[in-house]
Amino acid sequence: MGEPILSVSGVYKSFGHVQALKNVSFTLNKGEVLGLVGDNGAGKSTFIKVLSGVHKKDGGSINYEGKEVDFASPKDAIAAGIETVYQDLALAPDLPIYSNMFLGREMVRPGLLGKLGFVDKQAMRDSVLTNITKLKATLNHVEQEVGTLSGGQRQSVAITRAVIWGKKVIIMDEPTAALGVEESAKVLDIVNEIKKHGITVIFISHTIPHVMEVSDRICVLRLGETVADLKTSETSYEEVVQFITGSKTQINRK
């Protein structure tokens, strides 16, 4: 058993009359992959936005690394080590892979040149290469412009970037949604790799087989509520679907 890194209990959030989140609860250990699933409107996106600091929760508690947190802005969440890889990936298509991975925190050269803002391209390329190798990402050429990469490769860039930046929790929003079979497989491989490096992942997806493949635990949301917090090894595709559709309602079988 790992130590818990993120413990969420009773989180709720409403927008006017609409109660988007009623009671979201789960506990996640360091280095685990949590599959967050649910039908459209179940509250996945809203919860992710609360966790990444876009929205403020109305109540409940989020305990991160043993401390109660309430992020005021995305910057706070990022500073705390929680990175969200959005569907649009937030990459600059005209820049090469390595520049994208270091965007906003470029390595500078030692001495005066560094103070003047001269970047150390070689060091960045080396670091990117090391991390790509570490994560077994299929990116062959760090100089390649991101705009010329395939969808899966772009995912790899965005994920590797989060790893390079030393993130502890990576939230992935539908990383395989737009990808073909082969490309999806590559992304799932990377998720498995980063788990080995002790990074915690929240994996949001509609594609239940992908969730089953990479996750350690599955949290099912329905109508803004956690309706199931399951161990992946102890559940099945059918059971997860039943929880999603509401034909099964047992809670927290641990």
Add this chain to the structure above:
Amino acid sequence: MKKKIIAGLLVLILAGTFSLAAAGAGEAADDGTKTIAFVQGLSTDEFYISMKRGVQEMCDELGYKLIVDGPTKWDYTMQTPIVETMIARKPDLMIIAPVHSDSMIAPLQKVVNAGIPVITVDTNINEEIYLCNITSDNLQGGQAAADYLAEMLGETGKVAIMNTNVGVTTTEARAKGFKDELAAKYPNMQIVSDEYCEDEAEKAASIIQAVHLKHPDLAGVFGVNLYASVGVANGLDSKGVNIPIFSYDASPAVIEALAEGIIDATVVQKPMEIGATAVKMASYYFNGEEDKITNVMVENVIATKANMDDPEVSKWFYVSD
């Protein structure tokens, strides 16, 4: 001073595009004093500023009221509204330098229809709805430049013209006058280049350098305005070439270039005399002496470094306020 600042702010607010109505100018008087409206071609040009002085002095002398306005760009879409505003101010006569010979016919027809006679100065329109035209003719200025340059060069040699922008009637007329005169009278002189510098001295400089490279025996250049001639002078000077350079007009910048030997001669028009003559014609109209009203062609003079201190020449140099 305060007024100037306020006016400046106003112009800033209006984003500088719209010309200001002459601040504080009086409307047509009821006491029998005649009011003359003067519409300039370009209110920021020393030529028209000088013309305004000539108009003003003659009006003062004859006891007329004067209202003045003009566009900040040589553009009939900017001059037309000024003309229309002037109609509303009911002057007894309008003196105008129309910025386009066809496009300004309709606006000036309106003026005439409102019972306000029109005298055109400097430029003209292609329809005789005006009392008379007082001008010093750019065509004739170009001819004068050609004659003088021919004399300087012994009626032989290669010359170049530096024009400004395609389709500007005044500068095109100067160039045409220059070309026609050379072709008609000086068979041994040849125009080897006729280029446009878009009013950019730096472009004129590079163009004339290329022309000189192609024609190292280039003997003289006629620049149709300040930018063209100063640019030509700069381009040739930096190659150590010293040949006669002719300019046009007598604004302070041209006179300074002349005094320093950057250019060698310039065609000086007499805007003050044109203005004064126009008011004189207006007085004939007011006094019923219509038989005395006639078109007048005011002669240009040529200023050189040698004669520029002669008061008979320097009195025609343009003023800037």
Add this chain to the structure above:
Amino acid sequence: MTGKTDTNIKQTFANIVTDYWIVLVFLGIYLVFVILEPLCLSLPFWGSTFNYMAEILILGVGVMFVVITAGIDLSIGPVEGAVGVAAGLTIRSLLPVVGNGWAIIAGSAVGLLLGLLIGFLNGIVITKLKLAPFIATLGMSVILTGTGYILNNGLEVVGLPRVMGKIGNFTIMGFMGFTTIIALFATVVFGVLLKQTRFGIHTYAYGSNAESAKRAGIDVDKHIIRVYMISSGMAALSGVLLVFRFNTGSPLAGANVTLYAIAACVIGGTSVMGGRGRMIGTFIGALIIAILVTGLVMLGVQTYWQQVSTGLIIIFAVYADQIRQKKALK
């Protein structure tokens, strides 16, 4: 093995052609001029070409940063004019008090600072008032044209010390003018800034995907303000250099160069959609525009053909760039 090397060489050659095709276009144009008029090979021909290129290049180098951020700066030409008048007036009024040297230094400084201030204001209007760059800088350009007139009633500022002209027309090797030297120096400095520094990378990043730049923690507003200060500052530099060269501060200076400067960037491969562009491209772009003037003059063709041919090359360049990008995406 040899087969593989062959394809590599072919591939490399193809890359060079697609990356540097504009250089080939330039060489093609030059070759035509040389064939029709061998004098185009001479040093003085290059001198006059460089002298005309210099102004376009200085403006182009600055505005290129703006274009890479997917913006546009229409005020650079009017900045030249307004700065020239302001610098000229400052010099003339200080002349009797502090003497030539200090008056010239003060006037140049006033001109450059005015340029930076205008760029700062452009940046503020674009980032804080959220106006489109096109509108913000269009407004600024109209304001400046008016200001140029207000400052000195639309007249040239004359009576400046002759020593300015001496500096401004200083020439080395018999053909390379003062302005040209500064233009080439600026091209190298800003080329390095663009390619080798965080500032440059952030410029590309913003133009490529503004949202991702923001999320990467780049202070994008501050960055955009600086970019417009570079554009306007370079225009001011050009304006001051014109005062030196012609000993006159003219409100008309720069009336036509704004579009030539932007055209130099575009011909050189800078994308108006942002994110792309190389300094060497802008240099070649400015050189093409300039050589079309001097070359056509050498052939005795009137220079308005230069405008027609520049326009055609812009369309050709952008079209070729589109094709290139589509290919790259495949």
